[in-house]
Amino acid sequence: MQLIKNKIVTEDNWCFISDDGVLGKGDICVSLARWQQNKPELLSHTGKLGVRIGPADNVAQLAGDLPKLDLIELDFPDFADGRLFSHAWLLRGRYGFKGELRATGQFMPDQVFYLSRVGIDAFKPADSAYLPKVLENLHDFTVNYQQSIAN
Amino acid sequence: MSIDIIGPKKHSHICMYQYNLIDQTLVDQRVAQFRRQTEQYLNGELTEDQFRALRLRNGLYVQIHAPMLRVAVPYGLLSTQQLRKLAHIARTYDKSYCHLTTRQNVQFNWPKLEQVPDILAELATVQMHAIQTSGNCMRNTTTDPLAGVCIDEIEDPRPYCELIRQWTTLHPEFDYLPRKFKIAVSGAANDRAATQFHDIGVHLVKNAAGDIGFSILVGGGLGRTPVIGQVMRPYLEKKHLLSYLEAILRIYNLFGRRDNKYKARIKILVKETGLDTFTEMVEAEWQLIKDGMELDEQRISAIQGHFSAPDYDPSAPKDSSFAQQQAQHPAFATWYKHNTTDHKIPGYRAVYLSVKAPDVPPGDLTDSQLDAIADLAERYSFGEVRSTHRQNLVFADVKQADLFALWQQLDTLHLATANIGTATDIICCPGLDFCSLANAGSIGITKEINAALDDMDYLHDIGDVKINISGCMNGCAHQSVGHIGILGVDKKGTEWYQITLGGSSENQAAIGERLGPAVAKHEVTQAITTILAVYVEQRQEEESFLAMVQRVGIDPFKEQVYATH
DSSP, X not given: OEEEETXXXXXXXXXXXXXXXXXXXXXXXXXXXXXXXXXXXXXXXXXXXXXXXXXXXXXXXXXXGGGGOSEEEEEESSTTOTHHHHHHHIIIIISOOXXXXXXXXXXXXXXXXXXXXXXXXXXXXXXXXXXXXXXXXXXXXXXXXXXXXXX | OOOOOOOOOOOSSOOSOOOOHHHHHHHHHHHHHHHHHHHHHHTTOSOHHHHHHHHHTTTEEEOSSSEEEEEOOGGGEEEHHHHHHHHHHHHHHSSSEXXXXXXXXXXXXXXXXXXXXXXXXXXXXXXXXXXXXXXXXXXXXXXXXXXXXXXXXXXXXXXXXXXXXXXXXXXXXXXXXXXXXXXXXXXXSSOOSOGGGSSEEEEXXXXXXXXXXXXXXXXXXXXXXXXXXXXXXXXXXGGGHHHHHHHHHHHHHHHSOOSOGGGOSHHHHHHHHOHHHHHHHHHHHHHXXXXXXXXOHHHHHHHHHTTOOOOOXXXXXXXXXXXXXXXXXXXXXXXXXXXXXXXXXXXXXXXXXXXXXTTSOTTEEEHHHHHHHHHHHHHHSTTEEEEOTTSOEEEEEEEGGGHHHHHHHHHHTTOOOSOTTSTTSOEEOOGGGTOSSOSSOSHHHHHHHHHHTOOHHXXXXXXXXXXXXXXXXXXXXXXXXXXXXXXXXXXXXXXXXEEEESOBOSSSOBOOEEOSSXXXXXXXXXXXXXXXXXXXXXXXXXXXXXXXXXXXXXXXXHHHHHHOO
């Protein structure tokens, strides 16, 4: 499966593990709930670690753990839930997350310019057919009025 | 990218914000983006839901008969070039008219979906757009139509409106809010922008030390649950304006309800959280961002430079013709009394153009009127026009010597009905005639009330009565804050109307009290004339309608209205 990272089409090497799934090998991403429940077990995992955030999660709870993480997925249940835009801004701007901040799920390719401006650097749309649009739409505007968190 | 302010262009006349390269590029790129989105939708590459969210953020609704396009008029300021462009659009893409809204915007009721990108491209050539005029995002910032010229002003609010316009436009974090979000700014002692009924109201105030800053109100709103906004911060230094707004928006975006669209406005969050707790949350957030978002004085003064005063004629007060004309032409004198207002510069008046002629839907303007208004504004008011919250227009800077000539010309254009602030200066939504949300007609009721109140002497005797008519409980015409509010409701497929009394969106804000059971459509006008008759009969000397309602309550009106049924 492919995604866009830093405006380039890239292979996705991460594997999301459901809450009752076996951790397995390689780079893995889990829900915030699982991260909070199984942190010691996860920290002993040999691959890289990521956490998936939903709109209702409180990202402040993750702030102290950010150095341990290489990926945070912001998973859109639907494109209209704008809380994830603030979560991205907080993770990148306030809590200083340096790893990959990835939008996944049902965001629209027409939202990626805004998403890139709140600190998201990777996009994995639900349908990979959207990848060319994501790439194109990242260039929708060359000017803006607000400071970008990513710059 | 930081904003590179190119100083105000030296237009011989225009004293309003002029786009720099950044503003223009942004609007042009927005047109290109929406053109692509429209094409993709028409090709089936965007779903209805996706395109709906995108088109709404470009002002495009789908109504009963056709799409409706709402064009932004930032804080109600229009140049004559912009007016002529609106006239051209009305002629070319619509049925030769447009409609003024209660938030100082302009609507077209008959554009074709596939032509909307072309309309937006036309607008972009005159520094206009439809960005964020609908959808769950930050909307057009509104203000006092008398900003910069009124006699009760603490400071001109327009530069702050422009700063807010820029900050709200394409804000990446706050474009998918729980619900729509409206900000109004007032710089005067008297609130003419209904700021207490906005998600955020910003008031310019002077503190005890004599410094000017802002008082911040939050949680006001109309619609289904009208709420009066509350002061959450009595004084905010100017440099913190945008950081404080950003803190409010971040808390709202994170914690505003998304489970029920009728409980998603910030007023519900403030109510459910409690003002004190809500304020603590905002202040805590603000502490973390305020130092990084300060507005420096150069930035503020650069924007203020765009709104410098026009070249007023110092000899304007010397004119004496104007007094003679009033004596010779009673109709002119009446118009002068009702449709013009005090100006801070001696010898000047601010003039209301009444877009409330009896036989026309309130707020509707034709293409030829728009063109003629542009000509008149150039001749008499420094080439600038303002739209008002009550769906009229203002020429802000007219010399008293020019008033008579202006009145004559406005009269031929049907824009001089001497009814500003009277019972026929009705705020009215499009209602069932155009709107897919409406339960009942509103324009027809307005026409009937106009017909019943065609005696101008009686109308002027009644004086200041604000009637607001909405065709459904979404309340686009702000019926809950009308001195008399009329709300259309559907009862088993027929149109009925609830009447409220005593609402006000001015300084002493109030939500109207329901008079009694809804009345049938054919009884509305009689109910209104009965209410006005009770007022005329029972008022004390010099007592306004609203003051009498506040003194006696609704009972005397109720008895008469329901007695005649």
